[in-house]
Amino acid sequence: MSSPRWSADAASADMLVVGAGLAGLSTAWHLLRDRSRRVVVLEQDDRPGGRSSGRNAGMIRQALTDPELCALAVEGRGTLERWAKAHPGLGWARTGSLILADGRQRAQLSGIRSALKRQGVRSEPWSHRKAAARIAPLEGAELREGIFCPSDARLDIHRLVTTLTGAVRAAGGRVVLGARVAAIRRNPAGFTVRTAKGAYRAPVVVNAAGAWASRIAYLAGASRMPLAPYRRHLYECAYRDRTAANWPFVWDLSADLYFRPIQGGLLMSPCDKRPFRPGAAGRLPGGEESTDRKVREIFIKKAAEYSPSFSGLRILKERAGLRTMTPDGRFLIGPDPVLEGFHWAAGLGGHGVTTAFPVGRLAAASALGRAQSSELGPHLPSRYRRRTGER
Numbered sequence: 001m002s003s004p005r006w007s008a009d010a011a012s013a014d015m016l017v018v019g020a021g022l023a024g025l026s027t028a029w030h031l032l033r034d035r036s037r038r039v040v041v042l043e044q045d046d047r048p049g050g051r052s053s054g055r056n057a058g059m060i061r062q063a064l065t066d067p068e069l070c071a072l073a074v075e076g077r078g079t080l081e082r083w084a085k086a087h088p089g090l091g092w093a094r095t096g097s098l099i100l101a102d103g104r105q106r107a108q109l110s111g112i113r114s115a116l117k118r119q120g121v122r123s124e125p126w127s128h129r130k131a132a133a134r135i136a137p138l139e140g141a142e143l144r145e146g147i148f149c150p151s152d153a154r155l156d157i158h159r160l161v162t163t164l165t166g167a168v169r170a171a172g173g174r175v176v177l178g179a180r181v182a183a184i185r186r187n188p189a190g191f192t193v194r195t196a197k198g199a200y201r202a203p204v205v206v207n208a209a210g211a212w213a214s215r216i217a218y219l220a221g222a223s224r225m226p227l228a229p230y231r232r233h234l235y236e237c238a239y240r241d242r243t244a245a246n247w248p249f250v251w252d253l254s255a256d257l258y259f260r261p262i263q264g265g266l267l268m269s270p271c272d273k274r275p276f277r278p279g280a281a282g283r284l285p286g287g288e289e290s291t292d293r294k295v296r297e298i299f300i301k302k303a304a305e306y307s308p309s310f311s312g313l314r315i316l317k318e319r320a321g322l323r324t325m326t327p328d329g330r331f332l333i334g335p336d337p338v339l340e341g342f343h344w345a346a347g348l349g350g351h352g353v354t355t356a357f358p359v360g361r362l363a364a365a366s367a368l369g370r371a372q373s374s375e376l377g378p379h380l381p382s383r384y385r386r387r388t389g390e391r
């Protein structure tokens, strides 16, 4: 392998953040609370939020079983609501969520209820009858129990990314697009990072590269983390029902299916979870954004079996994105266990929109050496300790 050429005139910053998804943008925004700090976000694509952060369902879900994730989701929802008030046009709709399950998943439902209760978030049990009276497709579906969380919400993810990018720039941060990180060198003063848009140096690097976070760690010589990206599909389907606009988002844990209203129809997912190996380079043919015909067939069949209202669904648009997970489902936020100055903000799984703000708050605190270890505890990378060299 040819060794990279290192520019002697690398642009200097206080903090480099790799990745302009929600994790990286939020981290940068929190770092910029001190406006004299020079923060540069390096993004490989020609626009921010083009990967998972722009390819998700935009559901703000606090109704989760893991108490640690629930706590972050509650904080994240609160901040997003305040943002939506300050930045009209985010498409914030406090519709609530309805999580459904059959008897076999009763424990999961009660786990959600107790996690919400611990956070002081109201939820109520809904009988199948009550749910079906409000959400027509549930009438013909199999019997379920439900939990309704009225403060859950949805928003427009593209506007969120645009607003957050604008806020980072307005606070004096730089978001450099088309700047794919190709090499990282550790030196006594910190890191020099070579990108397609020149070299940058800083004492601190935050790795917010989503599904590519392992690659960035490898380039830097940081720890090897057990991050696994999984692909999931979303379908925009034509659906006519005048009441649909006010429905909560509905997630059926037993059927592995969710749906929520969008303009003129429903956004739906068959909750597919197939491991995906992202290429080291940028967008690849057959990459994470291409969709799989087989999954579409499975989805059509699953939806029709779920409810007669969903038989013969017409798909208007489809997309796929990556959810990058750790084995315990918690995040990777905090200092690398072996490489000083290298911090993680990755592994947000299926919760990175809801939790974007607390993730950024914690990652920024970590990068500044101000993080409370009690807060980072469940998400600390040090719980998985291996070096990248050990392959």
Ligand SMILES: Cc1cc2nc3c(=O)[nH]c(=O)nc-3n(C[C@H](O)[C@H](O)[C@H](O)COP(=O)(O)OP(=O)(O)OC[C@H]3O[C@@H](n4cnc5c(N)ncnc54)[C@H](O)[C@@H]3O)c2cc1C
Residues within 6 Å of the ligand: 018, 019, 020, 021, 022, 023, 024, 042, 043, 044, 045, 048, 049, 050, 051, 052, 053, 054, 055, 056, 057, 058, 059, 060, 061, 179, 180, 181, 182, 208, 209, 210, 211, 212, 216, 231, 232, 233, 234, 320, 321, 322, 323, 345, 346, 347, 348, 349, 350, 351, 352, 353, 354, 355
């Ligand atoms: C189908 C689907 C539905 C979802 N629905 C929801 C939902 O309803 N609610 C919710 O809360 N969450 C949801 N999620 C999860 C959420 O989308 C993710 O957790 C979140 O977007 C992850 O953000 P991120 O910034 O970590 O990653 P990303 O958005 O992927 O950002 C990482 C960035 O790093 C950049 N990058 C990578 N390598 C390099 C490099 N070498 N140099 C420079 N830049 C690089 C990438 O281009 C990318 O922009 C969903 C996810 C999927 C796939």
